[in-house]
Amino acid sequence: MRPEDILAPTPSGVCCKLGSFHIDPTLPVERALITHAHSDHARAGHGAVLATQETLDLMRLRYGDGFAGTTQAIGYGECVNLGGAEVTFHPAGHVLGSAQIAVAADGLRVVASGDYKNVPDPTCVPFELVPCDVFITEATFALPVFRHGDPDEQIAKLLRSVALFPERAHLVGAYSLGKAQRLIALLRQAGYQAPVYLHGAMEKITDYYASRGVVLGELRAVRGASKAELAGTITICPPSALNDVWTRRFPEPVTAFASGWMRVRARARQHGVELPLVISDHADWDGLTATIAATGAGEIWVTHGQEDALVHWCVTRGVKARPLDIVGYGDEDDGDGEES
Numbered sequence: 001m002r003p004e005d006i007l008a009p010t011p012s013g014v015c016c017k018l019g020s021f022h023i024d025p026t027l028p029v030e031r032a033l034i035t036h037a038h039s040d041h042a043r044a045g046h047g048a049v050l051a052t053q054e055t056l057d058l059m060r061l062r063y064g065d066g067f068a069g070t071t072q073a074i075g076y077g078e079c080v081n082l083g084g085a086e087v088t089f090h091p092a093g094h095v096l097g098s099a100q101i102a103v104a105a106d107g108l109r110v111v112a113s114g115d116y117k118n119v120p121d122p123t124c125v126p127f128e129l130v131p132c133d134v135f136i137t138e139a140t141f142a143l144p145v146f147r148h149g150d151p152d153e154q155i156a157k158l159l160r161s162v163a164l165f166p167e168r169a170h171l172v173g174a175y176s177l178g179k180a181q182r183l184i185a186l187l188r189q190a191g192y193q194a195p196v197y198l199h200g201a202m203e204k205i206t207d208y209y210a211s212r213g214v215v216l217g218e219l220r221a222v223r224g225a226s227k228a229e230l231a232g233t234i235t236i237c238p239p240s241a242l243n244d245v246w247t248r249r250f251p252e253p254v255t256a257f258a259s260g261w262m263r264v265r266a267r268a269r270q271h272g273v274e275l276p277l278v279i280s281d282h283a284d285w286d287g288l289t290a291t292i293a294a295t296g297a298g299e300i301w302v303t304h305g306q307e308d309a310l311v312h313w314c315v316t317r318g319v320k321a322r323p324l325d326i327v328g329y330g331d332e333d334d335g336d337g338e339e340s
């Protein structure tokens, strides 16, 4: 058996013929296994969906009850046999409920990791290393220039700015699923106890995180707050709201944006961001290369945009590697595209 007999790459995602399923398909299919609830991986309209309970709940919050014909929840470490393929889900450390999906048959194991990061995150279970023969990796930040650094330093930078400008409001652009909640949790870890204000688009998902036991402290809706009340506060909003008339309700807002892309100055300028915060839910260059090496995989399949450098890195180390030309990953729903 070859790895391609376990998971065959197609332009709309990888497909397991043995078990009659696709992983994170970008087009509607009979049976989908979903790594996590970001919209480029988790689409509505599949016949049956197998995913973690959190991913199913988040999909329901975003798409409504009828998002799939049927659903089945699976826990981390649990095993299901689909047509002779042994399937297990393992934590990916990316967002709440995110999983790597391992598919094994005939003594060969392929791991589809979805999106992942190998650094601590108070809002989700840490990444688990799964030894395998073929590792399918994302390449969102797969260039040596991307080194995310310590998120706590970025939070400290934000808190210094808040202390420096008590008369101004701080608006922090962050993707609504994962990054927003991680920011709030990091602020709490840093000892920030004041209420955190939320843009309306953040409320449902943030409430869901809190209901799953993620410690987020006091949260308030921006809706209904007076301009005076918002002085000296922190508000989390979708990146797209940073340049919206919505910001006029805030006193002299300082705009920040939390994203791995903030390592690139031009990106910050393009968003009109005064306070770029380099905080990412994806592995950086060191994280990607360390993880790839640690899996022990003899073959690497690469998705998500910046495949070339990572493929090259693998090949120079004698590891077989190739890009998977899957169309449609890497565009999260808000802002100007990629979730990061």
Ligand SMILES: [Zn+2]
Pocket: 036, 038, 094, 115, 339
């Ligand atoms: Zn994602």
Ligand SMILES: [Zn+2]
Pocket: 038, 040, 041, 114, 115, 138, 304, 329, 330
């Ligand atoms: Zn992705």
